[in-house]
Structures are given as structure tokens and as C-alpha cells.
Amino acid sequence: MRVCSPPTSQLSDSKPGNKINGHQLSRDRVGIDSHRQLGVQMNNSMHSVQHIHDHMAKYLQVPASCISRCSKNYVFEFLESINSVIHAEIMSEIRQSLFYTLIIDESTDISVSKILTIYFKFRDAASAVHKTVFGGIVKLTSCNAPAITTAVKDFYTLNQLDMMKMVMFTSDGASVTLGKNNGVAARLKQSIPHSVEQHCVAHREDLGIVDDWNKVPMIKEMETLLRTIYTIFCRSSVRKGQFEEIANVTECEAVPYSYPYYVIIWKKGSQKMNSMNGLLSILLHLHHSYEFGTENIEKLVNKYRQILVLGQARSSGQNIMNEMELIVSQYNDYKYLIVEKIETKSLKTFQDMVTFSSQNAERYSVVSQLVDICAMFQASSADCERGFSLMNNIKTKSRNGLKENHFDMLMRIKSHLSSGKEVNLDKI
Incomplete structure (x- = not known):
């Protein structure tokens, strides 16, 4: 197999005395950190051990006996360490979130292995911003609904995730995933009755x-x-x-030679969410009807009763009004306050409304949760499609022997770094 040497830019970035994540690094520490980063960024972790050792030798003395004992498992251990930190952080955030959307899609990699790609959309408990993250890949024995459902449930069990927090299941329009009676969504809904299935708008x-x-x-x-x-x-x-x-x-633009007669634009989730901004203007025309939406609020509360936190509404409503009356009262106050802020242009987008709801969660304890669930919905499975592109960049013809575990680690680390985040070196 061909051994690829690291790019010059990667070798020159790590110098003694550099700062990473705000920490001043010693010469030895820089060499170790450079070792870790090269094993991830080069995308040739199994075949570049000697180049990494040569780079390490610039910063510290590596005993010859250590070099002779090192093998591909040496770099693999670095990847395991980095992956374990990133994986633990992501799963911890998902466990702490109140709700989330599950996004899946199945495909076949370069080695003709059936792969299920899993993404989650959720809101970090300490933030008002919803984000979509890579959950993992699962090797499938077959691409039928029972096999995919079993793979999803096993993934939840392995990562200790609460399946009842799922409020939406998004996938492409294949019958195996969204079949009315025997699809994956229908099978999951037997255990999660409040879950809503979504056919990806781009595929549709x-x-x-x-x-x-x-x-x-x-x-x-x-x-x-x-x-x-x-x-x-x-x-x-x-x-x-x-x-x-x-x-x-003819003063016309030459179109690139891609598929000639139609193009699918995979928009990001944030762009899809902006399409909901029109919902805000509806309130401006309906705010004169005091009873508007009362029946819908009652239906939503009953639908999501299993996952809503209603304790505050119950305790604060003792000897005053029953639970549903208190929730309806919260909604009416919230509705008119939102209309007022829209008219004064304090709120301009749906995300502004979501942020306002999270900031006033104590005042609107139940309504803010319903708004959070609405913001959790994901209309497109474009993240999985981008994951397939990343998968093809990692697992190429020359690297078709990547095992599932190693492949999953590279996908997670690459997704983490490509989203602009950094690896916490202190935890590693």
C-alpha cells in the first residue's frame, strides 16, 4: 500500500510554544498534540506511522525501542482516545436534551457494504440554538425494515439513549423507512406513539x-x-x-457539466427552518380571536404528555385552576406577547421566537416546551446526504479495507472538526 506523507502545511502549523484551546504548550506537549492531529487530519492514519514518528522527533527524543514496537495500532489508539472524548460529549448532550429528531438514511459504501447513517437534531440544555450532529454509522445485515429497526434500537441501547424523547423521524421516501404499515417509522411508532414521520422535502x-x-x-x-x-x-x-x-x-453562462436537466439543492436545516418564518405573520391576522388555537394546544399537550414536564403547571395551579386551564392561559398570554413583539419588530424570524421562548421558560413552562418541539422538527435528510459525501471521501478505493469501528471513528472526528469545533486536548 502507498504511504502518503503529511502535507507541509500540517507540519509547519505545530511549532513549540503554540497555543491550542488557549493553553500554552511545551515542546513535548506540542509534539504529542501534533501526533494526535496528524493521525486524524491526514486521513491515512493506518499508513503514516513512520511519518508521524519522524515529525515527533523534531520536538522530543523518541527512543528507538519505542519506535520498533510501534505499529498501526499505535495511531489507532490515538484515534480511539480522540473519538471517545467527542463521542461522550455528543451522547451526553443528547441525553440531557428534552427532545430530539432522529434522521437516518441507508446507503452502500465503496466496498459494497450496507451502511446506515444516523444523525440527531437537538438543542443543548445550555443553549437556545438547535443543531444537527453525526450520531454514528451502523453496518446492516440487510436493508429491510426489520433489520433497520433492530439496528436503530441496538444503537439506542448501546449509547443509553431514551427513545421516548424522539419527536420526529426524518428519512427519504423509501417504502422501507416510511411505509405506512411495515416501514421503520411505523415500527418505531408502536413504541413511540407521539413520534411524527417526515418524508424529506428534497426527495419529495x-x-x-x-x-x-x-x-x-x-x-x-x-x-x-x-x-x-x-x-x-x-x-x-x-x-x-x-x-x-x-x-x-452569446453572453450566456456556461453551465457546469453535471446532471443536465434537473438539480437537487440540499439546503441546510437552518435554511429550511427559515421557511417557517411565514408562520409568524399569521398571528398578526388572527390575534383578534382570543380563542384561536386553544383546541390545538389541548391536542398537542395530550399528544406529548408523556415527555412534557408538567410538574410546574400542576404545582402552581393548585386551588386556582386545573392543569389544562393554566396551560391555555399560558398560551393566550404568550400569543399576544409574541404578536406585540412582531409588530414592534423585536422578533423577525422563527429562531427569534424560539430564543424568546427558551429565555422565558419559567413563565411559559409548557408552551416553551411545545415551541421547542416545533423547532426540533427536521424537514430534510440532507445531513445524511452530506454524510455520504464525507463517507466517500474517507473510504476510497485505496482504503476499501477500513473496518466499521475505524470508519465510524473517522466519520465522527471529521464531522466534528468540519463543523468548526475543536478537540478538547485536556480530556484526551
């Missing part, structure tokens, strides 16, 4: 475009024309240059 839009595309004769002719143009110009650099010249003469 794709299916709708294809169906409509086939119904319009002129569109079919356009598709044939585009296919012909694509076939003529895509495989020849000379013809491609001629095509770009034609585009320049």
Missing part, C-alpha cells in the same frame, strides 16, 4: 419534478435536446472549449 421535490417532467411533451423534447448536447460536449475538452466560446459570444 425531486419525485414531484420527475413526475411532472414526464407529463409535459415539450419538456421531454427539451430533455432529449439537453441529453444530446451533453453527450456531444461532455467527453471532449476541445468540444467543451468550443461550447464555452459559443457561450461567451
Whole structure:
């Protein structure tokens, strides 16, 4: 196997006296930290042990006996240490969150192994911002609904997660996951009656475009024309240059040679959430109706009663009003206060409303939880699609022998670093 040497930029970044996470590092400490980071960033952790040792030798004296005893397991231990810290932090945050959305999708990697990718959307207990994180990958024995359901439940048991906190299950539109009677969502709902299943809007839009595309004769002719143009110009650099010249003469932009007739735009969850901002304007037109939404609030409370924290509503409502009356009273106060803030432009987006709810959780104890559940919903499984792209970057043809455990660790560390976060070296 080919051994890849580390890039020069990675070798030059770690110098004696550098600061990582605000800590002044000694010469020995810098060498150790550089050792760890190289094992992750190079994406060749199993084949670059000697290069890492050569780099370590710049900062501290490595005994020859130590080098002779080191093998690929030496770097693997560094990965295990980094992964264990990141994994523990993520799972701890999910356990402490009140609710979350489960996002899954299945695929096949370069070695034709069936892989289930798992993501979670939740809100950290100490923050008002919802985030989507990589949970893990699971190797499937088969891609049918019973096997996927069993894999999901085993993942929950292994990581000690509470399945009852799941408020939404999001996946693509495959019948194996969202089948009405025997899909994964239907099987999970038997144990989690309040869970809501969501067909990814990007996949649904794709299916709708294809169906409509086939119904319009002129569109079919356009598709044939585009296919012909694509076939003529895509495989020849000379013809491609001629095509770009034609585009320049006609003052048109030359479209990249991707799929020629339709493109799916995988939007981030935050962009999807912004589409809910229109819901706020509805309140402006309905705030004159005092009873508007009362029945819906009662239905929501009854639906999520198993996971809502109603203790405060019960204790504060003793000898004054019953539980539901107190919740409805909270909702009415909350509704009119939100309308007032929208009119004064104190709140402009749905995220602003979510932040306001979390900041006033004591005053609106139950309503703030319902708003949190609404903000937890994930309309798209685009995070899983981006996870597949990351998976293909890690497990390539030259690295098709990666084991599931090592693959899962690299995916988690890469996802963690690509999101702009840092590894806590003190914990490692």
C-alpha cells in the first residue's frame, strides 16, 4: 500500500510554544498534540506511522525501542482516545436534551457494504440554538425494515439513549423507512406513539419534478435536446472549449457539466427552518380571536404528555385552576406577547421566537416546551446526504479495507472538526 506523507502545511502549523484551546504548550506537549492531529487530519492514519514518528522527533527524543514496537495500532489508539472524548460529549448532550429528531438514511459504501447513517437534531440544555450532529454509522445485515429497526434500537441501547424523547423521524421516501404499515417509522411508532414521520422535502421535490417532467411533451423534447448536447460536449475538452466560446459570444453562462436537466439543492436545516418564518405573520391576522388555537394546544399537550414536564403547571395551579386551564392561559398570554413583539419588530424570524421562548421558560413552562418541539422538527435528510459525501471521501478505493469501528471513528472526528469545533486536548 502507498504511504502518503503529511502535507507541509500540517507540519509547519505545530511549532513549540503554540497555543491550542488557549493553553500554552511545551515542546513535548506540542509534539504529542501534533501526533494526535496528524493521525486524524491526514486521513491515512493506518499508513503514516513512520511519518508521524519522524515529525515527533523534531520536538522530543523518541527512543528507538519505542519506535520498533510501534505499529498501526499505535495511531489507532490515538484515534480511539480522540473519538471517545467527542463521542461522550455528543451522547451526553443528547441525553440531557428534552427532545430530539432522529434522521437516518441507508446507503452502500465503496466496498459494497450496507451502511446506515444516523444523525440527531437537538438543542443543548445550555443553549437556545438547535443543531444537527453525526450520531454514528451502523453496518446492516440487510436493508429491510426489520433489520433497520433492530439496528436503530441496538444503537439506542448501546449509547443509553431514551427513545421516548424522539419527536420526529426524518428519512427519504423509501417504502422501507416510511411505509405506512411495515416501514421503520411505523415500527418505531408502536413504541413511540407521539413520534411524527417526515418524508424529506428534497426527495419529495425531486419525485414531484420527475413526475411532472414526464407529463409535459415539450419538456421531454427539451430533455432529449439537453441529453444530446451533453453527450456531444461532455467527453471532449476541445468540444467543451468550443461550447464555452459559443457561450461567451452569446453572453450566456456556461453551465457546469453535471446532471443536465434537473438539480437537487440540499439546503441546510437552518435554511429550511427559515421557511417557517411565514408562520409568524399569521398571528398578526388572527390575534383578534382570543380563542384561536386553544383546541390545538389541548391536542398537542395530550399528544406529548408523556415527555412534557408538567410538574410546574400542576404545582402552581393548585386551588386556582386545573392543569389544562393554566396551560391555555399560558398560551393566550404568550400569543399576544409574541404578536406585540412582531409588530414592534423585536422578533423577525422563527429562531427569534424560539430564543424568546427558551429565555422565558419559567413563565411559559409548557408552551416553551411545545415551541421547542416545533423547532426540533427536521424537514430534510440532507445531513445524511452530506454524510455520504464525507463517507466517500474517507473510504476510497485505496482504503476499501477500513473496518466499521475505524470508519465510524473517522466519520465522527471529521464531522466534528468540519463543523468548526475543536478537540478538547485536556480530556484526551
